[in-house]
Amino acid sequence: MKKVALLLSLTALSAAAVAQDQTTGPRSGRLASSTDYSPGSSASRNNGFGIKGGFTASNFRGDDKKNFNNEGIYNTFHAGVYAQFGFNNALSLQPEVLYSRQGFKGAPMQYASRGTYDTRLDYIQVPVLLVYNFLDNVSVHVGPQVSLLTKVKEGDTERKIADDNNVYGYSYNSLDYGLAAGVEARVGPARVGGRYTAGFADIIKDPQNAAANSINNIKNGMFQVYVGIGIAD
Template sequence: MLGAAAAPAAMAQARAGGNMSSKDYTGGAVTDSRNTGFGIKGGYNLTNLYGSGKGLFNPDYLNAFHGGIYGQFGFNQVSSLQVELLYTRKGYTANFAGGAYNESQRTTRLNYLQLPILYVANFTKNLSFHIGPQVSLLTNARVYDQDLALSAGGFNSLDYGAVAGFEGRVGPARIGVRYDLGLGNVYKDGVSVKYGNNTVANLTNTNLHNQTFQVYLGLGFTQ
């Protein structure tokens, strides 16, 4: 009787490869421990605007960063759900070809708290594909050398979009690439964008969105 009682506990704690996950989200099915756990991640952003009205700024890509935490919940050896909480910088560098800003650049930096919810599909033990929606909350904005109140800058505080990318693993380490496509408008309709006391663009019937290419490193801890 003692052996029978111990057997279920031993099976629940077994891990993949000789081993099952100690966290079972499948109602008893075998799961890969590599698909379940938590960790930290951070990396490089290359970010810009896209959409109608982009020509008003003639923007270049901005070098930026992101970092945060994630939790991964395995369903089986192939599929899992990954939820992340990231602090990420987006924005662009505007190039003006006339007026007071001739031959000059002005950088807009937008800092967001971002929540991606991603489906993860494993091609192999070391390579996976990630895809899913995300929602972002704008926390602060800096235009050129000034920190702006969000209402004064005419920014929408909420953004949303889609994310897709690939990730490789070596032991607990992760390296990945990702494309972050914003679908919400960066600016409110009808606002006038100002640098200092100068109006540089009037945004009416425009649809300007964030887009970001990411490269990141992570460190995971399985459960």
């Protein structure tokens, strides 16, 4: 994780250094802002696509959170691509496709025989965000997000998402949906931001015994910090 953070920091510094030499846009001698161009033009700051990635602090919430011992934050990462489509100088739509490794620390008290372990959940996420530039290069983002669960690890053991043979006593919900909101700043081709995402679907489904039923009501929650680089914007 330290290596990932260092790489992101170096990327941001490099992008900022390149941006300092840019004089694009009608107002020369300064960085282009979101209001420098007419919407829909090839040079619009609210149109384009790029790559992004960063740090994720993931946890869970819900009524059954109290039934876990040693509960805590699961530190991990996310990465993916984004596109941005401008409506005008202030508003745009930004869909993304992300690989998000998340999960939570904590051991269900009802499964004490397994010991303490971390639960890792790998998702493909698709947020669709409405972006509003309240300053030239600072914006707020908010919108829905749909996520598909692709992999589950409980401790060092990879397990199936569904528990058709009742080996574990419960299955994982393969689909999550929720709401994402955050703030982003742009410097030349680089963007740096923070975002919180709350999942609305239960992580655990189909409890098949009393122990599993006691951990059925938990939902994803995570905070992301990221760096992005615009390839065309």
